[in-house]
Amino acid sequence: MLSFILRRIAAGVALLFVISLLSYTLLSIPHIDVGRQLLGQGAPQDLVDAKNAALGLDRPAMVQYLDWLANAVRGDFGTSWFTSENVLRAIANRLPVTLSLMIGVTLVTAVLSFLLGVWAGVRRGAVDRFVQVFAVVGYALPGFLVTLVIVLVFAVRLGWFPAIGYVGPSQSFTGWLSTVTLPIVSLSVGSIAGVAQQVRGSVIDVMRQDYVRTLRARGLPPWRIVFVHVVRNASAPALAVLGMQFVGLLGGAVLVEQIFGLPGIGSMTVTYTTRGDIPIIMALVMFSVIGVILINLVVDVLIGWLNPKARIA
Amino acid sequence: MKRSAALIAMLAAATVLAGCSGTDSAPPARALNIATMTLPQSLDPNDANGSALPFFQAVYDTLVKREPDGRYSPMLASEWKFSDDQTELALTLRADVKFDDGTPFTAQAVKANMERFRKGGGAQAKTLDDVKAIEVVDDTHVTLKLSQPNSAMLYYLSDAAGLMANPADFAKGEALKTRPNGTGPYELDQSQTVIGTKWVFNRAKGYWGAKLPYDTITISYFDNETAIVNGVKTGQVNAALIQEADQQISVEGHPNVKTTKQDFDFQGILLFDRAGAVTPELGDPRVRQALNHAIDRETMLAKIRQGRGTVTSQVFGPATSAYKPELDTYYTFDQNKARDLLKAAGHADGFTLKLPRIPAIVSEALAASLQTDLAAVGVKLVWDDVDQGSAVQRIFRDRAFSGMVMNMGQSSTDWVVVGELVLPGAFNMFGYTDDTVKRLLPTIQSKPAAAAKADLQALNEHLVKDGWFLPFYRMTYLHVSDGTVTIAPQDGMAVPSIYNYAPAG
Numbered sequence: 004m005l006s007f008i009l010r011r012i013a014a015g016v017a018l019l020f021v022i023s024l025l026s027y028t029l030l031s032i033p034h035i036d037v038g039r040q041l042l043g044q045g046a047p048q049d050l051v052d053a054k055n056a057a058l059g060l061d062r063p064a065m066v067q068y069l070d071w072l073a074n075a076v077r078g079d080f081g082t083s084w085f086t087s088e089n090v091l092r093a094i095a096n097r098l099p100v101t102l103s104l105m106i107g108v109t110l111v112t113a114v115l116s117f118l119l120g121v122w123a124g125v126r127r128g129a130v131d132r133f134v135q136v137f138a139v140v141g142y143a144l145p146g147f148l149v150t151l152v153i154v155l156v157f158a159v160r161l162g163w164f165p166a167i168g169y170v171g172p173s174q175s176f177t178g179w180l181s182t183v184t185l186p187i188v189s190l191s192v193g194s195i196a197g198v199a200q201q202v203r204g205s206v207i208d209v210m211r212q213d214y215v216r217t218l219r220a221r222g223l224p225p226w227r228i229v230f231v232h233v234v235r236n237a238s239a240p241a242l243a244v245l246g247m248q249f250v251g252l253l254g255g256a257v258l259v260e261q262i263f264g265l266p267g268i269g270s271m272t273v274t275y276t277t278r279g280d281i282p283i284i285m286a287l288v289m290f291s292v293i294g295v296i297l298i299n300l301v302v303d304v305l306i307g308w309l310n311p312k313a314r315i316a
Numbered sequence: 317m318k319r320s321a322a323l324i325a326m327l328a329a330a331t332v333l334a335g336c337s338g339t340d341s342a343p344p345a346r347a348l349n350i351a352t353m354t355l356p357q358s359l360d361p362n363d364a365n366g367s368a369l370p371f372f373q374a375v376y377d378t379l380v381k382r383e384p385d386g387r388y389s390p391m392l393a394s395e396w397k398f399s400d401d402q403t404e405l406a407l408t409l410r411a412d413v414k415f416d417d418g419t420p421f422t423a424q425a426v427k428a429n430m431e432r433f434r435k436g437g438g439a440q441a442k443t444l445d446d447v448k449a450i451e452v453v454d455d456t457h458v459t460l461k462l463s464q465p466n467s468a469m470l471y472y473l474s475d476a477a478g479l480m481a482n483p484a485d486f487a488k489g490e491a492l493k494t495r496p497n498g499t500g501p502y503e504l505d506q507s508q509t510v511i512g513t514k515w516v517f518n519r520a521k522g523y524w525g526a527k528l529p530y531d532t533i534t535i536s537y538f539d540n541e542t543a544i545v546n547g548v549k550t551g552q553v554n555a556a557l558i559q560e561a562d563q564q565i566s567v568e569g570h571p572n573v574k575t576t577k578q579d580f581d582f583q584g585i586l587l588f589d590r591a592g593a594v595t596p597e598l599g600d601p602r603v604r605q606a607l608n609h610a611i612d613r614e615t616m617l618a619k620i621r622q623g624r625g626t627v628t629s630q631v632f633g634p635a636t637s638a639y640k641p642e643l644d645t646y647y648t649f650d651q652n653k654a655r656d657l658l659k660a661a662g663h664a665d666g667f668t669l670k671l672p673r674i675p676a677i678v679s680e681a682l683a684a685s686l687q688t689d690l691a692a693v694g695v696k697l698v699w700d701d702v703d704q705g706s707a708v709q710r711i712f713r714d715r716a717f718s719g720m721v722m723n724m725g726q727s728s729t730d731w732v733v734v735g736e737l738v739l740p741g742a743f744n745m746f747g748y749t750d751d752t753v754k755r756l757l758p759t760i761q762s763k764p765a766a767a768a769k770a771d772l773q774a775l776n777e778h779l780v781k782d783g784w785f786l787p788f789y790r791m792t793y794l795h796v797s798d799g800t801v802t803i804a805p806q807d808g809m810a811v812p813s814i815y816n817y818a819p820a821g
Contacts, residue, residue: 087358264543
């Protein structure tokens with residue numbers, strides 16, 4: 004297991020390097036005139052040129068990349084071109100917001116989708132049809148529509164939750180809970196729908212296995228069969244889907260963060276990418292890749308723990 | 317099952333908490349929460365620009381204060397006087413002002429600030445181009461020597477160029493970018509501020525001037541108006557500016573929301589290429605007039621801005637001396653006349669006009685509307701769909717286009733408008749001029765706007781009749797509050813100055 008983890012980490016470092024090179028190259032291609040963006044459209048060209056030179060943008064892209072890489076390896080990601088904020092501090096300020104959403108949605112999804120999936124897979128019949136319909140509707144509804152309806156009903160109309168903003172848990176736990184509840188609910192709808200379907204399918208598959216019949220024949224109580232044996236064996240594929248959903252949440256978070264005015268990584272990515280703020284974007288790309296590598300590693304380890312056969316692969 | 321029980325408990329707690337979330341997140345009695353879609357590049361006065369000015373006004377004072385109606389009143393300078401030939405501006409400074417560290421504010425500080433601003437490479441550095449020398453007379457007197465008269469100088473001193481920082485910080489590298497140090501009514505609360513997200517300003521103890529009504533001002537950044545509108549409706553945002561017509565309509569119907577209208581930006585095509593360098597046909601004024609007659613401004617305003625604005629054919633706004641109301645409707649929608657003018661200019665078969673399309677400015681509807689109107693008179697409008705970054709490069713550096721659709725703020729200071737649109741520069745990149753403009757500019761430049769009114773109006777009329785531009789309409793923006801704040805629109809700025817907010821009632 005240890006050598007497996009070490010191999011994965013080494014591959015991750017190589018991947019980071021390749022992705023950083025690719026990202027920098029891609030970011031350099033559009034030739035966004037950063038100086039002009041900073042100084043406005045009415046600025047004289049000589050001033051714009053001077054600004055670009057001050058930022059080092061008049062050098063070849065590869066030189067800029069190597070310079071960036073040398074600093075990044077030392078942990079210096081520089082400052083944002085557009086807001087002068089320290090890149091690491093900027094990301095550290097926004098990461099808790101997005102992590103709150105991602106972890107919240109994953110927990111809610113894990114619990115509810117397992118309950119729904121197991122319920123549908125074991126009981127079948129009307130319950131199954133209900134869960135299936137919920138899953139299809141939940142998956143088919145556009146995320147932005149769900150979010151907008153939720154914010155309009157529960158925040159603007161009923162005033163139960165704040166419509167915008169984020170309060171850190173260290174500042175006020177209740178404030179934090181009230182600011183993240185609606186965003187988590189919005190993101191969970193589609194997520195639960197996807198994972199519940201997966202759990203249902205796996206449970207049905209496992210229930211048909213011979214060993215389940217044997218367990219039944221031996222007179223084990225049904226709840227024990229389901230919660231100890233079936234769920235454990237059915238969880239591996241669902242866990243893989245859950246892991247992918249977690250990674251995918253970063254994309255979904257963009258919209259939810261924008262609608263709820265949450266200062267997270269998602270909305271930050273959009274704001275700074277459209278401006279061409281390379282120091283911020285590169286750091287975001289790097290941390291996202293590290294996040295994805297770690298999550299996949301955790302999921303693989305968990306699956307291996309649940310199902311020893313998977314460790315061989 | 318334990319986990320689901322915990323979840324149910326969490327959801328129940330959230331529901332209960334929701335009831336008191338209002339008290340949790342409600343700002344204290346004397347706090348103002350402003351929402352903005354402008355990100356300041358830093359809090360160093362060198363980087364001050366446009367709609368970011370309120371961030372700076374909180375922590376720095378300007379030499380001259382610009383009142384909501386555009387009048388100038390004393391701030392750090394208690395008096396000022398132009399020489400008869402308008403090339404010297406003598407400023408008398410307040411003697412009782414100190415920076416946060418106790419350093420007195422003096423004429424030397426003014427000189428140090430203005431010299432630094434001029435060389436700082438910021439967006440507004442060019443506004444001090446006409447300042448030849450800054451002469452310190454004594455601690456409270458300073459004289460600006462101008463290389464030529466500039467009737468916008470007081471405007472600039474009430475804007476970015478007039479922001480005064482503590483010179484003690486000039487040698488500290490980039491300190492001012494995130495730790496502003498001025499004489500302003502507020503100080504940045506470093507512990508509450510998250511740069512890029514929200515800036516919190518607390519009242520500066522011992523501020524020399526009149527106290528503003530709020531103890532704390534928070535300016536929060538949002539990247540879309542939907543969140544701002546929801547925040548205003550729920551009272552989480554006290555004040556904001558809403559530009560999109562759909563969002564304006566959505567917010568207006570809400571019972572808690574108070575609104576104030578302001579016509580500020582005009583939208584139109586800035587035709588740079590009046591000498592016909594890129595599109596030779598545009599060198600003929602009749603062609604430019606034809607384009608002006610070809611577009612249906614009324615329908616564009618009704619459909620694209622849902623009627624929120626006023627059609628116009630002039631680039632000067634109603635608050636300027638150059639403004640003539642009748643010029644708003646000078647170019648009527650008359651496609652026959654447009655065809656006749658094109659025929660007279662020798663282009664009966666029309667021509668092709670290529671313009672860059674920046675989606676943030678030119679919506680699908682606007683793009684299609686202009687294309688249809690111009691096609692009806694034989695002009696083929698080709699949109700060059702490029703991303704904003706590349707477009708800007710090709711427009712300003714490569715000068716690849718004959719014009720572009722812009723939203724331009726309408727300054728109330730005539731010379732600012734002239735400087736931006738008529739004099740050679742970024743928006744007159746081919747440096748075009750003509751005899752009438754050459755004749756009128758020197759007299760306009762040497763007098764205050766009110767004294768040069770006749771010449772300014774003659775200039776405006778000439779620009780309209782000669783088809784220098786292709787304006788569509790002035791857009792109505794909406795200042796909205798959650799009902800707790802009264803907002804006075806600021807002359808010359810889309811966003812109100814920090815001084816323009818007061819508790820309602």
